[in-house]
Amino acid sequence: MANSRYEYVRSFERENILLPQSHIVIRVDGRGFHKFSDHYDFEKPNDEKALQVINEAAKQMMVTMPDIIMAYGDSDEYSFLLRKDCDLFERREFKLITTFASAFSAYYQHFWTKWIPGKPLDLERLPMFDARAVVYPNAENVMDYFRWRQVDCHINNLYNTTFWSLVLKGGMTTNEAENRLIGTLSADKNEILFKDFGINYNNIHDMYKKGTIYIREYTDFPLSKYLEDPTEAHLKRLMKRVKKSTIEQYHCDIIKDSFWTQRPYLLL
Ligand code: ATP
Ligand code: ATP
Ligand code: MG
Ligand code: MG
Ligand code: MG
Secondary structure, eight states, X not given: OOOOTTGGGGGGOOOOBXXXXXXXXXXXXXXXXXXXXXXXXXXXXXOXXXXXXXXXXXXXXXXXXXXXXXXXXXXXXXXXXXXXXXXXXXXXXXXXXXXXXXXXHHHHHHHHHHHOTTSXXXXXXXXXXXXXXXXXXXXXXXXXXXXXXXXXXXXXXXXXXXXXXHHHTTOOOHHHHHHHHTTOOHHHHHHIIIIIHOOOGGGSOHHHHHOEEEEEEOTTOOHHHHHHSOOHHHHHHHHHHOOOOEEEEXXXXXXXXXXXXXXXXXXX
């Protein structure tokens, strides 16, 4: 760009470079999706098609941004884990979060049209997402971050499943259902579901209970070799040998250690 006498205004700009060699997690969350889901008549408590839309948007993020190695999402949110040594946009925070928010919003709209063609989006209620980036210094923090989101998914889903059973099957008003659930523990909600509505919570679709996980997976990763010498240096050497990566979808438990120990490369 040509220099001009006005160029100096650029020096007022601020930049925040995210800490190098640390794990970046970027979370996007839908703006006002409580109203958005009402407006487009989402099935309650879980609209499967809407979840397919957000899931495909998340997968597309991974297709276009190879630095994303894992994504976890439920409801109207998705978290993306970037490789520890990634240099996407030189780790500039504002560039990262604004790009994630706008790319995600654009993909969501694209896949909405694919999955829900019968409900064209209205100009006054278009899907929009915000984004934030958080930097975690070690692997334990990263695992706990994803555990935190999955526990949140579980708590919300159990609440919403019970709440909407009381309303849709039990004939309560939303106020009555809310009052009925005040002070109840998980066990109480499970009991309401089972005794009043014959629903065994365990049998509910894992996508609703556990959310959706995408992993850039190395199927040819020599896990047994790594376990003989589980050091970072060895992991790095082994990673040079793995060739094939695919993006795989799961609805599994990410709270237990086994999810992470089977895939040490996620935290490299
Ligand atoms: P970055 O992602 O870093 O912003 P960029 O390729 O978007 O990279 P910009 O400096 O933003 O780089 O430049 C945008 C470019 O897009 C312009 O240089 C021009 O080539 C092209 N462009 C944008 N709008 C138009 C338009 N209406 N007609 C023709 N070309 C356009
Ligand atoms: P904010 O703009 O602060 O994020 P919000 O209304 O989006 O406000 P959230 O806490 O993000 O609030 O909650 C999202 C809400 O969207 C959920 O509580 C739920 O009601 C609704 N929702 C999102 N996805 C689905 C879905 N697939 N099926 C049914 N409801 C959904
Ligand atoms: Mg939201
Ligand atoms: Mg949300
Ligand atoms: Mg540009």
